[in-house]
Amino acid sequence: MIVKNPLPKVLICDDDRTLHLAVKSALGKDFDIRSAYTVEEAVLLLRKSNSDIILLDMDLGNGRDGLTAIPLILEIQSDIRIILFSGSTDFELVRNGMKLGAFDYIQKGCGLEELRHGFGKAIEHRELKKRTAQSQRELSQSTRHLSLIGKSKSIERIRRQIDRARTSRAPVLIQGETGTGKEVVARLLRKTLPDGMLEPFVAVDSSTIQSSVAESMLFGFEKGAFTGAEKSTPGLFEEADGGALYFDELGNMPLEIQNKLLRAIQEKEVLRIGSSRPRQLDFRVIAATNREINGMVSNGTFKDDLYQRINVLQIDLPPLRERPEDISDLLEHFSRVHAEGQPPLRFLPETLELIEKYPFPGNIRELSNLVLYLYTMSESPDVSPLDLPPKFRMQATAPVPGKSQIRVTPGMSDQDPLSEPDFYRAVEKFEKTYLTLHYQRLNSNVSKMAQELGMDRSYLHNKLKSYGIHQIKGR
Ligand SMILES: Nc1ncnc2c1ncn2[C@@H]1O[C@H](COP(=O)(O)OP(=O)(O)OP(=O)(O)O)[C@@H](O)[C@H]1O
Ligand SMILES: [Mg+2]
Structure with a gap:
């Protein structure tokens, strides 16, 4: 038996009865169309059963009725796509409608095909959102048991900072060397939503934002915006709506993208490529860096105003x-x-x-x-x-007393020259062990080491380099 997917539901709220008839006869095969002639009727119908889309007339009453209906409708069904439908070109009204949570705007007098296209776009967006939410849910379950291990004073302080930062929406800048747990901290900043799930978390590796597709990746694009843009696609900002957008390695963000980023973060709104309609979003910015962004600001490779915008709450990982x-x-x-x-x-x-x-x-x-x-x-x-x-x-043990008393640290058997049958390799092993121990004992001070061991400094330097010892920092 073939089970057909139910048709997408569209509720039309408009006082023009001829519109209802025209839409039903042209689009009735592809959409399940219901009619309301006033906001009150629409509200009643929505209370009875959900709809995927509502086409909302903005010219009802003095135009304000449409606006006041938006929060009312979203309260009944938060995931409905509201399409504003207006005969006037009062963009202020449209902009306010979008701010209140409307999804799109279609001007009255458009053809029925344009309506079909508008409905299709809204359905596509809703599906995408659902899929993103699903994958976020899966991810959030898999990282739910993440915890910050450690009992040092610094880790305890960081735990307290995370708990405080979680209650706010202010941007967070996490600083620390590679592998110190910046992403762990970023994920721990997520809030738990009323349904028990963690809020969305979208990670962006700033180093991959180099290419020409960076902008479309971040801000999304409309169908036909450029060659190959076959489907309208939301960007990462939109995916992070209601949650957090995590910029890993912020210092690698190309300068030309920084301006656009600043705008999006400041205005909390994004413009898809090929669209003239800004979308209002609610996301929190979390950024991580293993470099001193301060220095980058002074040498002009990082925008000062973007740094100021992001550097609000700071967490430093030792x-x-x-x-x-x-x-x-x-x-x-x-x-x-x-x-x-x-x-x-x-x-x-x-x-x-x-x-x-x-x-x-x-x-x-x-x-x-x-x-x-x-x-x-x-x-x-x-x-x-x-x-x-x-x-x-190879770590230094207790300070080595003197040249003649150098001992091989217990457990250094593969550095032990006596275990090596080949004479030249045994000499190499001895040299390496000998130089490593003195290098660490003297806290990497090569000049002092040359002096004490009676060696030429540049010869010693080359030896240390050839054995890779200069990379081992004394503690
Ligand atoms: N305090 C911690 N408790 C438990 N696991 C941790 C802790 N800190 C880091 N880890 C683990 O260490 C690894 C590295 O952590 P993470 O990826 O968060 O580091 P990072 O600072 O983002 O590194 P990079 O700068 O290289 O991106 C991960 O496997 C993470 O789960
Ligand atoms: Mg990381």
Whole structure:
């Protein structure tokens, strides 16, 4: 049996009876058309059953009746598409109607085909919105259990900042090195809606906004606005309506897009490409950056007024090396996350000590990768220092007393020259271990190191570079 989709429902609210007849006979096959001749009648009909669209006459009464009807209609059915229908070219009236939540405007005297097109556009928009809401719901369920792990003072402060910021709609700027959890914080800022779902969250990677399609991606476009624009499509701003728009790596936003962004954020309204009708939206801007935008403002690569607009509430995420007390909780957390049926990892105290001393340039993402590595590589769930990747075992231990007393740190077996049968490779291993330990002991001070070890500074510098030691920062 073929089940046919019901026809889209259109309620026409207009006192002109001939209009109802004309629309019914021309479009009745494609739309389920109902008639109301006054706002009161329309309200009664909507209370009885929903409609996908209402074509609302703006010339009823003195024109104000149409306007006052909009909130009334939306209160009965918030997802109805209201199309304003007016004979006058009073754009102020139309603009006010849009502000109140109308979806579109069609001028009286247009052909029936134009009405058909207008109805089609409204239905398409409604479907799209439904699909976006559905995928947002799925996403919001999958990230519902997100939490900020850590008991350090800084993480506790950030938790309090998130709770306060969640109650406001002001823009938030989240700053922190790569992998410190900026996106986690952004997602935790979402409010729970009355239906128990989290509000929409649309993430935009500012680095991908480079191309020529950036504008259409952000602001959307109307059918026929450019070659290939086959369907009217909302942009990311519209998708974030009622929720948050998250700009990742804000510092990478091209200057030419910044002006347009500022306008949209300031006015809370967007103009699709090819449309002359601005759409009023309600979204919150959250932005993240791992660069000092301040500096970019001074050298002219970031617009000052956009920065001022976004930098209202600030959340600063400290790097992991400044909060080693969070490491054990995070290891436990990621051991659960990455276990996939394996017994949870246990970290011996000396292993934990080495991990806590490591500077984690990739922050929490790097720590999460470490746990993944350990599940794959270590043979027992008890993680010993030997199971850690070499970079962890290269950390300085207690200050090295003197040249003659240099010891190889426990667990540095693959750096141990004695374990290497090839003479030249053994020398290399020794050099690398020796230089690393002194480099860290002297807090990366190459001049002092050259002096103490009796080496030529530029020769030492080249050696450090060739072993990649200069990248390891002393703690
Ligand atoms: N406090 C935390 N508790 C639990 N997981 C965290 C925490 N902070 C970060 N993570 C995890 O670390 C990883 C990196 O976090 P996220 O993507 O939020 O970082 P980011 O600062 O946005 O990084 P980037 O600058 O590279 O975009 C993710 O897997 C995230 O779930
Ligand atoms: Mg990120």
